[in-house]
Each structure stands twice: as C-alpha cells, then as structure tokens.
Amino acid sequence: MSKYDEIDFEKVSLQLQEQVEQDPYNVKLRNELAIVFMETNEYEEAFFQLQAAAKMKPSIQPLYNLAYFYFTEGKPIIEATSNTKETRNFEEETKEESVSYTWETADDEAFDIVEDLLKNKPDHYFPYNLMGEMYIKEEKYEEAINVLKEGINLTSSLENLSNLGLCYYKKGMLPEAAECFHKAHPLRSCNNYGLFPLLSYGICLAQLGRKSEAREVAKELLFLSEREEEALEADIAEIYYILGDYEEFVNIYSKLDWDFYSEAFLPTYFYSLWKLSKTKEIEELASKTIQRKKKR
Incomplete structure (x- = not known):
C-alpha cells in the first residue's frame, strides 16, 4: 500500500477548492488542486486550474505543468448540447444547456510552451526532459539526445538517462545506450521504482555479447x-x-x-x-x- 492509498482525495479536493476561492491568485494552491482533480479523474477541472495558474504566473513551474498536461493528456474541447426536458403536466417543454467535453491531442501547444521556456536556458531539468520526450515521440532522436544531455548536465534522473539510453539504442549505439541505462537504474526512487532501465541494460549487454554480465543482470x-x-x-x-x-x-x-x-x-x-x-x-x-x- 502506498501513502496515496490512505488519502481521501475527495475531501482534500473540497478543502483546496475552498482555499482557492479565498485566495484565487495563489498559483501553488491551484497546481495542488489540479493534481488532486487528476486523482479523482476530473481532468477537465485539472486542466482549467493549470491553465489559470499559467496565465496568472507565466514562470517555469506553472508553464511546465501546463505543457506536461497538454503532452500527456491533451486538451478538452467544450461542446454545448441542448436537452429537451418535459414538465410534469407534459404540456410544456423546456430546454436545458449541458456541457460536455471531447479531448484532442495538444502536442503542438506543449511544444510551443517548452520551446519558449528553453530559450531562456532554465536551470531546472524538467523542461529539457519533456522536450526530449516530445522529440522521441516524433522519432527525432538526434534532437532528443542534444536536449536530454542539457537536462542531464543540470540533474541526472532516471527519466532523462533512460530516455537518452533509448535514443542511443534506436540509433544503434549500444555501448552508449548500455551506459545510460546502467546509470539510470540506481536513481530509482519512491516516485519511480521502474525496472525497465535495468531490463534495457541487460538487453544491451546481451546484444553486445557481454554474456556473464547479462546473466547477472537477468538474475x-x-x-x-x-x-x-x-x-x-x-x-x-x-x-x-x-x-x-x-x-x-x-x-x-x-x-x-x-x-x-x-x-x-x-x-x-x-x-x-x-x-x-x-x-x-x-x-x-x-x-x-x-x-x-x-x-x-
């Protein structure tokens, strides 16, 4: 059981909504509320909070959060629909407007935000990681390598080292890929216990013919x-x-x-x-x- 299993997100959501009403320009509160909304599967509400936070304070963290949401979840498109509803005496009809959402990919919006952030050479690795992921999705591995290296120079993480390893692997650069995966595995944390860097390392070793090392990794x-x-x-x-x-x-x-x-x-x-x-x-x-x- 993780620490999140014990959290009543519905209760936390109500508490944060009250706090945001009292302090509507508190960007940190809006970001926290967005995270809770995602935990309760209210992604439209999460998006609106992130969007509002980014408009209020267009700095690295709020803009990155919005870009990450665009890239991973897309964007909601509002659709207004009219529902005809009969009254009790069945003689009159009233129309009620209801709102529904469809979701569209928003990779372009995410790219534009992160591209602008990177122009200012931020000193945090998150935007570099996200740009690397976007380049990987488009199979632009050389571009991804360059931007991921910049992020790694700031802070090495399981994510950016794994993604750099993936890029090298896709380009057939197995020794370089193996080194990245090997460096990534020890960086597992409570936020990411993934075994895929170690798995990828073992596969690289096997393909490189480093048999004894590959067997040890497999064990x-x-x-x-x-x-x-x-x-x-x-x-x-x-x-x-x-x-x-x-x-x-x-x-x-x-x-x-x-x-x-x-x-x-x-x-x-x-x-x-x-x-x-x-x-x-x-x-x-x-x-x-x-x-x-x-x-x-």
Whole structure:
C-alpha cells in the first residue's frame, strides 16, 4: 500500500477548492488542486486550474505543468448540447444547456510552451526532459539526445538517462545506450521504482555479447521482479533468448500463465522449444491455445 492509498482525495479536493476561492491568485494552491482533480479523474477541472495558474504566473513551474498536461493528456474541447426536458403536466417543454467535453491531442501547444521556456536556458531539468520526450515521440532522436544531455548536465534522473539510453539504442549505439541505462537504474526512487532501465541494460549487454554480465543482470531482475510484483518475467527472458540460452528461456516461459499472455509471445517460445527438441510441448501448447481462442 502506498501513502496515496490512505488519502481521501475527495475531501482534500473540497478543502483546496475552498482555499482557492479565498485566495484565487495563489498559483501553488491551484497546481495542488489540479493534481488532486487528476486523482479523482476530473481532468477537465485539472486542466482549467493549470491553465489559470499559467496565465496568472507565466514562470517555469506553472508553464511546465501546463505543457506536461497538454503532452500527456491533451486538451478538452467544450461542446454545448441542448436537452429537451418535459414538465410534469407534459404540456410544456423546456430546454436545458449541458456541457460536455471531447479531448484532442495538444502536442503542438506543449511544444510551443517548452520551446519558449528553453530559450531562456532554465536551470531546472524538467523542461529539457519533456522536450526530449516530445522529440522521441516524433522519432527525432538526434534532437532528443542534444536536449536530454542539457537536462542531464543540470540533474541526472532516471527519466532523462533512460530516455537518452533509448535514443542511443534506436540509433544503434549500444555501448552508449548500455551506459545510460546502467546509470539510470540506481536513481530509482519512491516516485519511480521502474525496472525497465535495468531490463534495457541487460538487453544491451546481451546484444553486445557481454554474456556473464547479462546473466547477472537477468538474475537480479528476476529477483526484483518477484519481490516488487512487477511481472516482467517474459521481458527478462528475452535476455536469455538473445544469449541463445534456450534452456533458461524455456524455464521461465514454462511458468507463465498463458491465459494472461498474448499469442505474440509464442513464436520465440516455440522456436526455443524446437531448439531443445521439445516438439511434444509445442504441440500441447498450440492445441491449448487454439482451444482457448475457440472459447472466446
């Protein structure tokens, strides 16, 4: 259980709304209220708070918060609809206006905000991280590398090192990618316990032919995955597959519950079983898979 599981966000929301009414120009309060609104799935209200905060105080933090929302959630578009409602005596009709929202991507809005922020060379790494993510989404890896390096020079984080590693990986620069992923993993924190940097590091090591190191990483990943209930066994097994260790690959895959795994995982499993001359297991699993699909 995390600390957030014990928070009554509905109650906190009401308290913050009262505080914002009393102190409407308090940007910090509006940002806090926006976060709580997102916890209660009121994303339209969250957006309006972030937008108001950015207008009141167009400094790095409020503008970054709005840009991040634009990039991750999009923007709400207001749609007014008229509903016809009959009165009790059924002789008169009244029309009521109701408001609904549709959501659109807002990557351009996010990019424009962050681009302006970066012109002033901010001394915080958040805007650089976000610009790097936007470039990655567009597969502009060289641009992403340049901006992520600027952010890392300010503060190294799990996110910017992982993203830099991803860029190097996409460009086929495996030694550089491995180094970034290796540096990212120790930066796990209460805000991000993700194992993907370590997983990516193991995959890079395997592809580089650094077999003993890759095996050690795979063992550590299996331990951490089980301890932290990450369910990354199928991904971790890929390290052994790259190494050509089909025995260990099959050992991991044979323990998976295939009711919860896509058939997309089966080709590598079947190939590994075939390499180990376990054709009977291939036939049995193929039969079970076909029967399961027929029942759907």
